[in-house]
Amino acid sequence: MASTVSTPPTGTPASGEAVDPALERAAERAAARRGALLALPGFVYLGLFFAVPLAIVFVYSFATRSSTGRTILGEWSLRSYGRLFDPLVGGIAWRSLWIAALATAICLLVGYPFAYFIATRSPRVRGLLLVGVMIPFWSNFLVRTYAWRLLLGSDGPLSQLTDLAGLGPSRLLFTPTAVLIGLVYGFLPFMVLPLYAAIERMDFGLVEAARDLYASGWKAFRHVTWPLSRPGVVAGSILVFIPSLGAYVTPEILGGSRTTMLGSFIVRQFLSARDWPFGSSLSFVVMAVMLLATMVYFRVGGKTL
Amino acid sequence: MTTTPSPASTATKASEALAVSTAAVELAEVVKRFEDVTAVERLDLRVPDGEFFSLLGPSGCGKTTTLRMIAGLEIPTEGSVRIFGEEMGLRPPNRRPVNTVFQSYALFPHMTVEQNIAFGLQMRRTAADETRRRVAEVIELVRLGGMERRKPQQLSGGQQQRVALGRALVNQPKVLLLDEPLGALDLKLRQAMQLELKELQERVGVTFVYVTHDQEEALTMSDRIGVMDAGRLLQVGTPEEIYEHPRTRMVADFIGQTNFLAAVAQGQGEARLADGRTVNVPPGSTSGVAITLALRPEKLSVVPAGEPSPSGANQLVGVVERRVYLGSSLTYEVALEGVTLRVRQENTPSVAQCREGDRVGIRWDPASTTVLEE
């Protein structure tokens, strides 16, 4: 319809009214004021108790440490950032990255078929199976990790089992393997829930269409299901990787002194080694890495955390 | 205008008596811009009290935005909105004497039918027994007896629609705004509701401003229709005026089906078509001006080729390209030189049918031609 209309609009125009174009702006300003007022408490609180602390950590990371362990503000240096390249730090960072990556991979490998299985059940069964995942997810993290210490301990049931089987007592506790198990156990629900959400939301008619177009079950999965569930894969991976990398409780309880990870190492700088500038620079770098990972996630198209 | 004052509330009568010229709704030079998109462009509109007025146009034409400005859900960028003579300005929706039936109904899912309908009265602190009485009346009016305790999700689409209507009407608004209220219903129900709505409006006598993209709906119910496109009000008139005398090609095309023939006015009620033939048209166009002839398919008739035309009637010859059987009628697409005309004929025994490929004459009365000057 490419008609050009020259006829003026009809209807009876009202007599010349004083028309105030500022009204709309006044209404917008009033709405903005109300929004800002609602935002204010959170803004003040997070400003004071989050943004300011973050800035303080940043400042501390450039401070120096006296021989007695006091932090000297005012003598700025890059010393604590230089220490990041210490082979000891490198070793711990490498181990943390490696264990976190491995934990993420295992969660994905186990969690994907698990989530797929749940998502393809009938709604009633689906609800029940989901609650089964939610309950441990909401249970106390420390307690759940502690349970593995019981299970893996040198006189624990697992060790007794392997002993009975003639393999000798298992010595898993206080090894990287124990930490890995603990991390997978602790964060598996973080992988399963976004995966489930992504698979469940999918239009299964697309898989049927693929099958109709001569795709085998495997091919339909590879070309339809997997690409469509990728946002869930990315979200789940980030949700597992980030807390695994900064984990403190799990390596402390299951890893012992031989499996130090970044989280424990940072805590040590504050609670025992008393090198606050170094601890600050470390925590700042860890945070930056995670921020980067999250930004990648949003770039890939994730919307929810 | 067919606006007969209906046996409405005394308040409506009183306001009519007070100010004969006061319109229920009056928009003056209203403009609404969202960021850099202009949704409504210089709109002037007067809706008299008691009228069933429809804003008709394709989606995105600005009709819903116009309605929302009357409701107070949007504030115009420029211009004034008056309701019964009162300038609305920045007045929020809860202090305007209008109620809205939303496109999605927007029924409160956590309240029963009764609670939904009583909501407005409660907000205005109406006494409990009066609230009860009026809610009961409205439930009767919209025929929802027995559904009082149900939640909206337990109702059918048509019932939900009636709850939305009742929830608005119970407040006895001076103007009722309806935003495509029948859009979500299926065809049969929609047609039934059209008649029901019209009847209801006549009974309560409230001014209705009705937004729709469905021309049939607008034609069936409205006292007057305003056709909108691209933020502009193109034409306002009764359904008959709009259909029989569209003022622009857009209006002619949007309401019903229309054949367009490009021509040049010759004066003395004649126009020359592109292929050089001359036809009779209603007089009025200056000689030499390029015009478009709009012809409704049902105003044309197919006659055997070569049959002499009665004096005064126009007749062109062409070939039937397609014949579409529609049950009560038949449509022929007849190819002339350069254009294809669509002709609709009643499927009655007295009308001779023709086949694809037949050479036929197309005949029409010049008086049924609409001349568009553009």
Place this chain on the structure above:
Amino acid sequence: MRAGDAVRPRGPAQRVLAANTWAVYVFLYAPILLLIVFSFNDNRIVGVWNTASLRWYREMLDNAAVLNALRNSLIVALASTAVSTVIGTAAALALERFRFPGRRVYDGLVYLPVIIPDVTMAVMMLLFFVEAFVIVQAVLGISPSLGIPTITLSHIAFNISFVAIVVRARLAGLDPALEEAAADLYASRWQAFRRVTLPLIMPGVLGGALLALTLSLDDVVVTSFVAGPGSTTLPVYVFGLVRRGVTPLINAVSTVMLVASMLLVLGSLLIQRRSPDRA
């Protein structure tokens, strides 16, 4: 969307999927069940079953340190949940329903605490209170110390964000026309919020509060950084015990914590099942 047969693999693939699923459930629940069973073991040596008894529960109830830690935990959790639920809900409303200057920055500020690792958060809060105390002492002449207030303030700082995200998700699914309809039916802004918006986002608000409560009761790292003498919470106390070794007492305390959190979840699931817009 109902899953038809095309999406369910047949034959061995189906069996592998099912086996994996049951294996995951065993993996998820075996340690928990083991813990519960062993909490009833009379033997002082954790791994060796003796006879069933409530001995360690009795001991727990006689242990002043445990009870004090429990009390601290509850105070911190309830206070931080209450405050963060109110602030977080307001933040969610502001972000989802309004445009105001600085909205993008605010959005980032609200999301950041979720992304930040607990360890960094802990470091931040510790250094902040150290510096704040210096200023408070210089200005007011009083010398505050770390304790329950500092723990609570820190917990609110990370909980606001979680509440805001959960509530915002619920708000995003709420048709804005409902609020417009309320305004159209003469409700003032407050009435519209009170009668329409709030009841409809209540499942989200409760969900956010539950998450805040759980996070507060779970937290070890941040709390151990900003806790003072005598203000230890239960998880921090248990964590300290665990680091020294496994004892039957920990089993009992852990079982109680576990059962409490499970009851909380089941309760919230029941509430959600009765959410107001359900028929």
